Amino acid sequence: MTRPHGYARYRLDGCRCYTCGWAVAQYNDAREHAMRRGTWQPYVDAEPVRVHVRNLQDCGMGLRTVAARAGVDRQRLQAVLNGRPERGTPPQQQVRPALAAAVLAVEPALDNLAPNTPISPLGTRRRAHALVAVGWPQHHLAVHLGMSPSNFGTMLKREHVLVRRALAVRAMYNALWRADPAEHGASLGGMARARAYAADRGWAPPGAWDDDTIDDPDAWPDWTGQCGTVEGFWAHRYITAPACQPCRDAFNADGRKRSAQSPKKAG
Template identity: 60%
Template sequence: MSNRPHGYARYRLGGCRCYVCALARSDYDDNRNRAIAYGTWQPWVSAEPVRIHIRSLQACDMGLRTIAAAASIDRKRLQAIVTGRSERGTGPQEKVRPALAAAVLAVEPTLDNLGGSTVIDGTGTTRRLQALVAVGWPQDHLGHAIGVTPGNFSRIIKAPTVIVRTARAVRDLYDAYWRADPLEHGASRGGITYAKRRAEQARWAPVGAWDDDTIDDPASFPDWTGRCGTPEGYVAHEQHKIPYCQPCRDARAALRREQRQQARQAAAA
């Protein structure tokens, strides 16, 4: 679990979805959207929302130089907004042009602009690796592809946190391998069979169970059947001998409670 304090950075990098972190993300979005909207008509806008945004990005381990590069703005202009211009002895800048505000507010922490050693939530990374194993990719083959030892790979595939450099490597590997045939890339038939058996025993969801929009979200569940989270999904698990997922168990339990309630009402009538 992340050691960051609860707030925007922990929501984005630590995967925390508690009330405090979710509220911080909501406030962040409200501040950003409101500032962008104001920038569409005012010749000058307050620098405060931009300053808050920069500090939020810094809390995610993004330095001013990185933020400036992502926004295509000179770093000194951001420095003037955050702390002022020391050579002029002035305090933080109070007003900025709308174009500058919009450029800075458009920057968000992503795998492509965070520092390589930044520690982030490992949910998406572990799910991608486990999904590849589930469709037959041997673990030693995957470990070699991202440049880690078998021991480190065994840790990464179940790690609650990873560094950005590893997450990038796994993301790129997943994008390249998820539709590929392991046999055509040097994996043996025995290795493929063993990988699938290992994933089945560990109940690792395969590639088809994840959407790109949900695979990184710690609160999401794999859709094993295409109807998971419904009573029909529960039946599909049973028919295809797929291990039951929690959303389908919950849907089945809800249906049974409803049926019992209906039975009681019918008996009373």
């Protein structure tokens, strides 16, 4: 593989073109300024990098995938993890700051995991429930995924779901949450039954979820735009939806506050 022109190609490949020479001059200038300021840090501790890579591996990411996402050579990560046994060298104790920053920025996101990695079903379940809440019959969703209705229902009850299935449900959710089920073959009766089924179980529609929090186990759906407040509690009544836990908590806390502030009757 041919390295792009720059500092590495100058040092490792001996290229002396203008671009490579300029990169080296810039690097040297920055280094000299940092040394004069006392901020020069050519290496950092490799242990945080090593721990992070092993955590990513525990989440189902292979070393090749980690290296690709970080934009570093896989052999460099192997040297950090295990050293170079063929040379009798132990794991690296220090790494360049740029390598550390690149690796530590890699997260075990869904797209980075192996297809058959088991993960929490929470986000998958919330997305499926949200689609039912806006009128998508479950058997239509099952067909969309190439599943039987019974397998679809079983998937939503399991303690884990495979990454490939979670990705498929996420793609389905992104494609259907604003679509009209009737335009995709759902009957009016089927849509009404789906909405009633979801309402009976308190399933939140897509509008109550934020894309950044729908997978967060600590997140709650915001049904009213004011959830978590007393106003949100009464807004639930207005839309005839059961109050969510944050709204109930806010209402109860407000009641206790009012009770504590009210003057006590003389005995």
